[in-house]
Amino acid sequence: MAVDYAVIIIYLVGMLAVGWWGMRRAKSKSDFLVAGRRLGPTMYSGTMAAIVLGGASTIGGVGLGYQYGLSGAWLVFAIGFGLLALSIFFSARISRLKVYTVSQMLDLRYGGSSSVISGAVMWAYTLMLAVTSTIAYATIFDVIFGLDRTLAIMLGGGIVIAYSTLGGMWSITLTDMAQFVVKSVGVLLLLLPIAVWKAGGIDGMQEQLPDDYFSPMNIGVQTVFTYVLIYSFGMLIGQDIWQRVFTARSDTVARSGGSVAGVYCLVYAIAGAVIGTATKALYPKLDSPDAAFATIVGDALPIGVKGLVLAAALSAVMSTSSGALIACATVANNDIWKRLRRVTPKPGAAAAPSDASDASDSGGPAEDEAEGAPHDEVRGNRVFILIMGLAVVVISIALNDVVEALTVAYNLLVGGLLVPILGGLVWKRGTANGALAAVAVGGATVIAMMAWKGVLAPEAIYYGLLASLVTHIGVSLAGKPTDPAVLAEWRARLAGQAPHEGEKPGADAPAGV
Numbered sequence: 001m002a003v004d005y006a007v008i009i010i011y012l013v014g015m016l017a018v019g020w021w022g023m024r025r026a027k028s029k030s031d032f033l034v035a036g037r038r039l040g041p042t043m044y045s046g047t048m049a050a051i052v053l054g055g056a057s058t059i060g061g062v063g064l065g066y067q068y069g070l071s072g073a074w075l076v077f078a079i080g081f082g083l084l085a086l087s088i089f090f091s092a093r094i095s096r097l098k099v100y101t102v103s104q105m106l107d108l109r110y111g112g113s114s115s116v117i118s119g120a121v122m123w124a125y126t127l128m129l130a131v132t133s134t135i136a137y138a139t140i141f142d143v144i145f146g147l148d149r150t151l152a153i154m155l156g157g158g159i160v161i162a163y164s165t166l167g168g169m170w171s172i173t174l175t176d177m178a179q180f181v182v183k184s185v186g187v188l189l190l191l192l193p194i195a196v197w198k199a200g201g202i203d204g205m206q207e208q209l210p211d212d213y214f215s216p217m218n219i220g221v222q223t224v225f226t227y228v229l230i231y232s233f234g235m236l237i238g239q240d241i242w243q244r245v246f247t248a249r250s251d252t253v254a255r256s257g258g259s260v261a262g263v264y265c266l267v268y269a270i271a272g273a274v275i276g277t278a279t280k281a282l283y284p285k286l287d288s289p290d291a292a293f294a295t296i297v298g299d300a301l302p303i304g305v306k307g308l309v310l311a312a313a314l315s316a317v318m319s320t321s322s323g324a325l326i327a328c329a330t331v332a333n334n335d336i337w338k339r340l341r342r343v344t345p346k347p348g349a350a351a352a353p354s355d356a357s358d359a360s361d362s363g364g365p366a367e368d369e370a371e372g373a374p375h376d377e378v379r380g381n382r383v384f385i386l387i388m389g390l391a392v393v394v395i396s397i398a399l400n401d402v403v404e405a406l407t408v409a410y411n412l413l414v415g416g417l418l419v420p421i422l423g424g425l426v427w428k429r430g431t432a433n434g435a436l437a438a439v440a441v442g443g444a445t446v447i448a449m450m451a452w453k454g455v456l457a458p459e460a461i462y463y464g465l466l467a468s469l470v471t472h473i474g475v476s477l478a479g480k481p482t483d484p485a486v487l488a489e490w491r492a493r494l495a496g497q498a499p500h501e502g503e504k505p506g507a508d509a510p511a512g513v
Helices: 002-023 029-037 043-051 055-097 101-112 116-145 149-198 200-210 219-237 239-245 250-281 289-300 305-343 356-360 377-398 403-425 432-453 460-476 482-494
Strands: none
Touching: 002 116, 002 149, 002 305, 029 149, 029 356, 029 377, 029 482, 043 055, 043 149, 043 239, 043 250, 043 305, 055 116, 055 219, 055 239, 055 289, 055 403, 055 482, 101 116, 101 239, 101 305, 101 403, 101 432, 101 482, 116 149, 116 239, 116 305, 116 377, 116 403, 116 432, 149 250, 149 289, 149 305, 149 377, 200 250, 200 460, 219 239, 219 403, 239 305, 239 377, 250 289, 289 305, 305 377, 305 432, 403 432, 403 460, 432 460
16 A cells, blocks of 8 residues: 555646746636637646536546446536537637636626626526535545545645645646546546456446446436536536636637547547446445445556556546635636725725736737736735635535535526626627626526525526526617627637737726626
């Protein structure tokens, strides 16, 4: 076991070293938040696959395979389908906007300044995503070192906070590439073939398990439909995913690199389900499906290989955790704190003129702040990552199970924001009032249905999306169309034309969502 410990420790130390190196590259806001918008296809594909395939896709995917057989792949399939749709249909336009957050895209499309509500919804989603990933450290470190739950969360969370705070997106990108390689080798090239071989191959698994385990829809049609609504659509609008799209050096990289990552997700989905099915054949009476991954790794793998596969599981969790953390901090700083600070100036203080950092909120030539600017954007975002990271660790220690909390966040994200965001990208008649009403009505419907039917009831997302869609269309058609000047600015940004320095698109228009 000493060899396995050494592999894990070397991996963790390597993550910190990469974080330190990334700090030297993060010299501007653009570098820190979106890796300078200059990732090529290889790094973009690897980091995108790393961010979307976390602990739920690895440990949870194997657990679903243990419980339902090959149809357990549907959860990760839904993630892959969502990433493919984002990459093929929307990523080029998103990349050309040159913004930092989803709410800034809403500013551009609908005019005015996004209200704090859209930022708050996105912030809650990214926060709970980071918490869920951080709690997973307890399971992995318990398997590896037998650590106390609190200590495990503090150790794993502390490492992610350290390298994320040091170098921002550059550190996260570099660590994600390492995690992508470790994950691919550990899960696809080692654990998958060894688990199938231990179970007697596909024929041996079919002899030992019911036929349902090899049915593509054993998990249930409604479950598959719900996965698609929540996870596929969630991939289209999540800040953690969009922030990776912003790192691409061109719209071609965003489209092709994201498509490669989406296909990789589909392969990973099959691998997880097959590993889970093999584990069911070997250990048919585990107490919980979630124990399947730790069981097959602990009992079936030789020394050295076990350490690498556990490092793969750890890398899956860390990549999602770090991506969610920087997304959470970016939204908290740029979409909530800055807006509240502008809305509530100090008594007697005059409104401050737009500085370089304000201009950079909408991208464009001023996004890379000049040396000596009044506000140190890198330092400010670094502080927010540290604060949000500490909050994530504290919440993770306090909560034992965040499945319901994460479901609430996803339901609010998709039910409240999907229609205004996608509507803004594909429907020019949508208005700011329609978008704001859609967020409010969709979010309220989701909350009401969860209170009535239960947090995990699929009806919440069904009726929330329907209410949001009907409201967005109805209110938009009933009101005045969006100011043509705002739409002209929006079309210019979609074409890749940045605003003049200091301009704030739609600054004089009514407040949007």
